[in-house]
Amino acid sequence: MSTFKYGDEKITDRDIMVAIPSMAIAIGIIVFPRYLAEKTTASDGWVAVILGGTLAVLITWAVAKLAANFPNQSFLSYSSYLVSKPVAVVMTLLFSFQGILLTAFELAAISDISHQYLFDRTPIEMVSLTFLLVVVYAVSGSRAGLFRLNMMFLPIILITTGLLVFLSIGYIEKDNLLPVFKTDFRGYAQGTLDSALSYTGIGILFFYISLVRHPKKTSGMAAFGMSWAVILYTIIYLTCIAVFGEQSTANIRFPLIELAKSVEVPGGFLERLESVFFVIWIMAIFNTTAMAFDVAVMAINSVFPKVKKLNIIFTLSPIVFFISMIPQKYMEIGKLGDWVGYYGWGMTGTTAIVLWVMYKVKGAKQSGK
């Protein structure tokens, strides 16, 4: 088996800009309107989406800025310089564990959803395994190839989601949007937390920025990329509320899927449009899963540079598959998702703060290396 090589495995700013929203748009986009609608009144949730999004954009910027101070250095090498080698190794392994968990969660969730709506008689393990095999195939190839895949899929995802919103206009009831700003402070706080949690995977920046040849402008580009995801989330949230109303949104398991199911193209030509949207979401989730897995592999590879990449992949995949099979019921999958979200944010946030503090203390003397 020969692997394709795109030049020298280097990427540009623009690849990072596309990778960030590709990573952020995942399972969260299908469920987050429900969590948010539970906690806020009428259409007020958009405030929480924007606040949570601003937080995500800020952290994205901070992480990218930090990593860009050490161009062409791996996470392990610059964090070793900042916080000593053993701590850096532990951090890297923790990030790799986060990648594994995130991969497993996306795998479990996508198999559960497709089992529900698409293949109700195919064993769930079979769906999972097939999906995982495709992810493994993507990850074992060139890393730059993965970024090209992002670049190819993201416009399709954005355009079709935009189309879905456009087709829902006929179903909008403006009564559902009123009254405005009636949520109490607690509601906003909880909603902000919830929506922030659905912007997953900022941590990939710690690793991927080392691939950027000239990372001077990368932090701005990454933050800009994250803001696409925030805008998309806001639009989707408002559409769900306007079509279903706050109470129904809070009581629909997957509001975005129901939205796709309720939309009909006028003329009765296409009655079941959701099948098209399923394909698109699976593409979005594939991107997230592949990148999460890739980062896990990359992190482990940086700790054990002598082990071949393929060997790491083949060791990790059964572990991922096993973890994804642990949650059996819908409640457990949701729980796993929460944990992955908290873990990811905790990890990324703490690392960003610690490294920034150390960076301010020590300066970037080695950056020219």
Place this chain on the structure above:
Amino acid sequence: MGNNRICLIFLFVCLCMFLAGCWDAIDLEDRGFIAGVAVDSAEEQGAKGTFELTNQFVVPAGLSNESSGGGGKAYRNLSQTGESLYEINADISRQANRTTTTEHLQIVIIAKDLVERSGVFMDLIDVFLRQQAMRRGIVVAIASENAKELFEVEPEHEKVPSKYLSELLENPVNPETVKPLQVGKIQEALLNRNSFTVPQLSVLTNTSANYEGVAVLKGDTSQLVGTLTGEEVKGMNFITGEEIEGSMKAEVDGKMATFSILEGGSTITLKNKDKNNLQFQVDIEVDAQLAEYLGDKDIYKKKHLQEFEKVMEEKIKNIAENTVKKVKDEFQTDVLTFGNHVRMHHYELWQEVKNDWDFGENYFADSDVTIQVNADLREPGNIIQVKKDGEGE
């Protein structure tokens, strides 16, 4: 090396077999597409709380044109009784020797006597929302008598009765009907405990069904409290400002005049905040055209125009007030969106009254409604008059 290649080729050939396989494949011929579902009470035959479910399947062979063979009925009705709709459906599936598919389900009809009981309607709707293959766009109607009889109405232009019925609910632009009601909207209303209206159908002849009016259902219990018909529905539409377009008959100086309402709308305002005696004002705006007039007034004269407009205003006011009387005093059920107005524009007040809006304390029944109408006669039609002006001016 050569051995390896043979192994690989063998593996690929084996894998090819899986390419054609699909765990979930059901051939189209083996699927039974349900176009409509009717729910009746089965109490005469069995224990309490049992339903009779009738599924209308589409028979594709019957849909084809006469020229290409086929013929015969394009539908097949199968009924079973039981307590859980999902289980009855499984029974029907056995009887139909097809895998039932609800993805193209268009209409659900529920018999009136079931809805008259408290809470039954919500229980029945649950399965249509919970099942994954169901879409939120399925329309719901109530049958005045027997729901399954409606599935035997065979119109000349449409081969599947369910399709005819769902089109009947969706198409008419008539001020005596309401927008089709989807299951998704019912979930919204029930969660908010908003009262709502459901179109009510009955069998007219062998070949047609009748849109009788709209049934009024209480939001907290989903119990049917009454039916609005004819002008009462029109009055409701005037107040809510929806589906106003259509005809309206009035008398000008004892001569009949029919107006065609082109467009219009309404605004609701709340005058005070005393929750025990809320005062609502409804302003209705209407633009109309003269469609039919049996008198001899020259409508190009300003005073006659004003007279016509005044007649319209009074007529609309009259219709709307009758509806308010019936809905507020008799049914004590808010289907006129007053509660929604309070929720949207006076949220603090709504928090106080929402648990006793049109049930419990029933603040709605204690409220007062005044109606103001502003009608414009915009178009006289093609001609001015057929008869010569009687006044000889």
